[in-house]
Amino acid sequence: MTNTNxxxxxxxxxxxxxxxxxxxxxxxxxxxxxxxxxxxxxAVSQHLKVLKGAGLVVDTPAGKHRIYRVDPxxxxxxRADLDRYWMKALAAYKAAVEQPQEE
Amino acid sequence: MTNTNxxxxxxxxxxxxxxxxxxxxxxxxxxxxxxxxxxxxxAVSQHLKVLKGAGLVVDTPAGKHRIYRVDPxxxxxxRADLDRYWMKALAAYKAAVEQPQEE
DNA sequence: CGTTCGTGTTAGTCATGGCTAACGCGTTAG
DNA sequence: CTAACGCGTTAGCCATGACTAACACGAACG
Numbered sequence: 001m002t003n004t005n006x007x008x009x010x011x012x013x014x015x016x017x018x019x020x021x022x023x024x025x026x027x028x029x030x031x032x033x034x035x036x037x038x039x040x041x042x043a044v045s046q047h048l049k050v051l052k053g054a055g056l057v058v059d060t061p062a063g064k065h066r067i068y069r070v071d072p073x074x075x076x077x078x079r080a081d082l083d084r085y086w087m088k089a090l091a092a093y094k095a096a097v098e099q100p101q102e103e
Numbered sequence: 104m105t106n107t108n109x110x111x112x113x114x115x116x117x118x119x120x121x122x123x124x125x126x127x128x129x130x131x132x133x134x135x136x137x138x139x140x141x142x143x144x145x146a147v148s149q150h151l152k153v154l155k156g157a158g159l160v161v162d163t164p165a166g167k168h169r170i171y172r173v174d175p176x177x178x179x180x181x182r183a184d185l186d187r188y189w190m191k192a193l194a195a196y197k198a199a200v201e202q203p204q205e206e
Numbered sequence: 207c208g209t210t211c212g213t214g215t216t217a218g219t220c221a222t223g224g225c226t227a228a229c230g231c232g233t234t235a236g
Numbered sequence: 237c238t239a240a241c242g243c244g245t246t247a248g249c250c251a252t253g254a255c256t257a258a259c260a261c262g263a264a265c266g
Contacts, residue, residue: 042227042244046224063233064233069195070195132213164263
């Protein structure tokens with residue numbers, strides 16, 4: 001839970017990233033999301049379950065509706081991974097440029 | 104190509120992320136990667152093709168071997184997306200906290 | 207040369223998971 | 237209380253893609 005692995009695979013799917021992008025712009029309900037996307041409400045609901053499991057979104061019951069919004073905390077592990085990749089890659093690239101005949 | 108979409112889906116796969124993590128630590132050849140992973144050399148080669156297509160890794164012929172290393176440029180679009188998510192999510196969260204009865 | 211090593215590619219199988227349709231539950235309004 | 241709405245869940249189908257095995261090619265080395 002809240003595993004880094006889940007976050008990557010969650011946003012690895014195109015449809016889920018589309019849903020996430022919509023939620024980043026504005027919090028919405030399930031039906032609103034389904035109306036903006038070429039899939040049924042059921043599919044959206046299942047995707048939201050995955051995103052919620054990864055800690056990327058949170059849901060708030062609001063009357064009849066249920067509003068989904070992005071959770072900044074869920075993005076933190078992704079940023080951590082990406083920063084680590086970034087630094088290591090940059091360091092390796094720099095080292096390779098400075099010493100081409102190394103290794 | 105070098106599409107943002109490709110980058111996310113490329114790293115969305117567990118095995119590909121494992122390969123990428125290994126390459127982040129140290130540049131390696133295909134056989135070395137295959138030896139460190141529970142899949143065949145062929146599978147690794149196909150995954151590397153995807154990662155290369157996404158601009159996340161580059162290959163350098165080195166004698167008999169072919170060394171794969173991560174490409175910092177490929178990570179840039181991912182960082183851009185993630186930063187955008189981050190800022191928007193944080194702004195929305197802040198706004199929600201400051202004005203709970205909004206919307 | 208021919209052989210061996212390292213790799214890419216293809217065909218083909220199989221599993222993962224994304225999708226729809228149908229149902230069940232809770233909540234709200236009349 | 238009854239009806240309608242919004243949503244989650246399940247079963248089942250189907251497409252995507254991940255994997256292995258086999259083959260083909262080029263480079264290095266004797």
